[in-house]
Amino acid sequence: MRLSPIDPSSYSNAHELIIRHVDLDWTVNFEKSTISGSATLYFKTLKDDVEEIFLDASELSIASMAIKGSAGEIPLNWDVGGHVDNIGSKLTVYLPTKTSGEFVVVIEYETDPKASALQWLTAAQTCGKQHPYLFSQCQAIHARSIVPCQDTPAVKFTYNATLRHPVGVTGLMSAVRKRSEAGVSYFEQKTPIPSYLLAIVVGALVERKIGPISSVWAEQEQIDESAEEFSQTADFLAKAEEICGPYVWGRYDLLVMPPSFPFGGMENPCLTFVTPTLLAGDKSLATVVAHEIAHSWTGNLVTNRNFEHFWLNEGFTVFVEGKIVGRLSGNASRDFHALHGLSELTDCIKTQLASTPELTKLVVDLSECSPDDAFSTVPYIKGSTFLRYLEDLLGGPEKFEPFFRAYLNKFKFQSVLTNDFKKELYDWFRQDPKNEVFLERIDWDLWLFGEGLPPVIPTYDRSLLDSCQKHASLWADNDLDTIKSSPTLSESLTSIQIIEFLAQLLEKKQIKDLTPEKIALLDQTYHIHATKNAEIRFRFVRLYIQARMMDKMDEILAFLNSNFRMKFVRPIYKELACWPEAKPIAVENYNKVKDEMMSVCAYTVSKDLGIDAACK
Numbered sequence: 001m002r003l004s005p006i007d008p009s010s011y012s013n014a015h016e017l018i019i020r021h022v023d024l025d026w027t028v029n030f031e032k033s034t035i036s037g038s039a040t041l042y043f044k045t046l047k048d049d050v051e052e053i054f055l056d057a058s059e060l061s062i063a064s065m066a067i068k069g070s071a072g073e074i075p076l077n078w079d080v081g082g083h084v085d086n087i088g089s090k091l092t093v094y095l096p097t098k099t100s101g102e103f104v105v106v107i108e109y110e111t112d113p114k115a116s117a118l119q120w121l122t123a124a125q126t127c128g129k130q131h132p133y134l135f136s137q138c139q140a141i142h143a144r145s146i147v148p149c150q151d152t153p154a155v156k157f158t159y160n161a162t163l164r165h166p167v168g169v170t171g172l173m174s175a176v177r178k179r180s181e182a183g184v185s186y187f188e189q190k191t192p193i194p195s196y197l198l199a200i201v202v203g204a205l206v207e208r209k210i211g212p213i214s215s216v217w218a219e220q221e222q223i224d225e226s227a228e229e230f231s232q233t234a235d236f237l238a239k240a241e242e243i244c245g246p247y248v249w250g251r252y253d254l255l256v257m258p259p260s261f262p263f264g265g266m267e268n269p270c271l272t273f274v275t276p277t278l279l280a281g282d283k284s285l286a287t288v289v290a291h292e293i294a295h296s297w298t299g300n301l302v303t304n305r306n307f308e309h310f311w312l313n314e315g316f317t318v319f320v321e322g323k324i325v326g327r328l329s330g331n332a333s334r335d336f337h338a339l340h341g342l343s344e345l346t347d348c349i350k351t352q353l354a355s356t357p358e359l360t361k362l363v364v365d366l367s368e369c370s371p372d373d374a375f376s377t378v379p380y381i382k383g384s385t386f387l388r389y390l391e392d393l394l395g396g397p398e399k400f401e402p403f404f405r406a407y408l409n410k411f412k413f414q415s416v417l418t419n420d421f422k423k424e425l426y427d428w429f430r431q432d433p434k435n436e437v438f439l440e441r442i443d444w445d446l447w448l449f450g451e452g453l454p455p456v457i458p459t460y461d462r463s464l465l466d467s468c469q470k471h472a473s474l475w476a477d478n479d480l481d482t483i484k485s486s487p488t489l490s491e492s493l494t495s496i497q498i499i500e501f502l503a504q505l506l507e508k509k510q511i512k513d514l515t516p517e518k519i520a521l522l523d524q525t526y527h528i529h530a531t532k533n534a535e536i537r538f539r540f541v542r543l544y545i546q547a548r549m550m551d552k553m554d555e556i557l558a559f560l561n562s563n564f565r566m567k568f569v570r571p572i573y574k575e576l577a578c579w580p581e582a583k584p585i586a587v588e589n590y591n592k593v594k595d596e597m598m599s600v601c602a603y604t605v606s607k608d609l610g611i612d613a614a615c616k
């Protein structure tokens with residue numbers, strides 16, 4: 001079912017009127033696990049005589065609603081209906097008269113303690129153990145659980161916020177902090193944002209400057225290592241501006257989240273949220289920060305109009321991320337990064353998406369599927385591969401980057417569909433008739449609506465990948481004695497090469513003599529026991545599972561419970577569910593920790609563990 005003509009996942013009648021600005025006055029109540037206060041919505045109609053406003057709302061308790069005008073406030077009637085699981089409800093606001101132009105609605109409300117966008121941590125669940133902690137994750141459609149709104153990326157609004165919270169903790173939002181007094185902070189977001197970029201955090205946070213417009217925020221216990229790990233932030237920003245154009249958001253801060261944050265990073269404007277699983281100690285995972293910085297243009301300035309076209313956010317962002325890596329570390333690194341993405345995509349298509357091949361399309365149909373269920377690495381990697389294919393086809397970076405910047409400049413502050421991009425590409429490259437022959441070669445249908453891996457794999461520099469493959473073949477095809485005497489072992493690998501090598505080993509499925517002895521030698525050779533790199537640990541734990549090493553179950557569970565980043569915990573739970581002796585242990589562990597997970601993680605993992613789900 002498509003909930004509205006412009007967005008299958010939103011009830012809003014954004015084709016009739018739009019929110020241009022929001023004033024929030026929020027009080028954070030840790031005792032009740034709620035946010036209460038008001039949202040003042042500034043509307044503009046797109047047609048005459050609007051009688052009803054359809055908003056998205058999820059489990060909100062609305063106390064009052066009024067339309068504000070020169071004659072004061074007039075109370076409004078509303079009703080809540082059309083509840084759909086994982087989507088929310090339709091909030092219909094009845095206007096007193098047929099209305100055209102601009103008007104303001106004030107809504108007093110309180111969130112539910114189980115609001116899907118929010119995670120409430122007790123003091124005991126934080127590093128410092130002194131203060132409780134609150135954070136949000138609104139993408140894709142969870143903003144409706146913290147504010148009644150047009151929860152569709154088709155609509156963009158500016159916002160101001162007054163945030164009241166206990167004295168002794170810091171409150172931050174996806175905006176510039178204008179002022180802060182004991183227990184109250186004031187924010188301003190002057191650039192229009194879609195609702196999914198609303199964000200809030202309240203906790204015992206400290207700040208360390210890491211660049212001209214950047215600080216990293218974290219709990220005191222993690223601030224030193226965070227500042228060190230993300231010291232390249234200003235360099236990433238400079239390269240991103242070279243590629244994309246001027247940075248418009250004023251500040252670029254990072255916030256190191258508690259381990260239950262479900263994603264690697266979230267591009268909340270002015271304040272990117274990142275998982276602490278990036279703290280590898282050697283900056284080897286900091287490319288996630290380059291990714292989040294790239295979103296400052298791709299996604300945050302030029303935004304997918306609905307989440308069926310999510311590749312316009314993520315594929316474009318991975319493409320820019322690759323360019324940042326290339327400019328800072330060379331083209332071999334850029335291409336290695338792309339090839340590593342392709343190996344993650346291959347794994348995802350074979351495992352996570354085996355029973356839902358329609359979700360391997362670049363443009364998906366979300367009429368019957370919530371965005372959280374459709375989420376995968378496909379829009380990221382298939383999308384960025386498509387852009388690289390187009391870049392190579394149309395004359396390389398020298399020709400493509402000017403077009404790319406022009407596209408971003410043309411559609412900044414707007415929301416777009418794939419056809420907007422396609423039209424812009426044709427308009428730009430048709431200026432030179434010599435491009436016609438190349439433009440004709442692009443099979444848009446196959447790229448956008450074909451299932452599976454990208455239809456064309458660009459020619460990449462494979463030099464950094466080759467040694468990973470060599471190591472993977474050595475360990476997969478040989479017995480212990482042969483491995484021990486192989487000269488390949490003396491060729492060392494970087495952290496990211498070890499990640500890719502382990503990914504390739506896992507991919508092989510048939511590993512010769514996958515015995516505890518072989519795994520112990522792997523551990524010793526690549527110093528796995530000593531690494532803080534979560535991407536390495538994640539893959540090593542999966543080797544334990546592949547080898548059915550029940551005696552490593554404590555280690556597997558320790559990793560599973562050390563963080564709730566879905567990229568890591570979902571595949572592990574899924575694989576444990578397919579190991580009959582381990583499944584009850586996994587289910588028991590999940591039941592023990594699920595209340596500490598964010599709701600999107602608890603929900604998706606419960607599906608991954610589903611008793612009747614087929615094991616692939």
Ligand SMILES: CC/C=C\C/C=C\C[C@@H](O)/C=C/C=C/C=C\[C@@H](O)CCCC(=O)O
Pocket residue numbers: 139140262263264265266307308310364371372373374375376379565566567
């Ligand atoms: C085609 C898919 C359609 C819609 C999906 C859109 C949003 C899904 C929702 O679950 C939210 C996703 C938020 C992602 C945030 C950050 C990612 O870039 C993290 C990637 C995974 C990781 O590194 O942990």
Ligand SMILES: [Zn+2]
Pocket residue numbers: 291295313314317
């Ligand atoms: Zn992203």
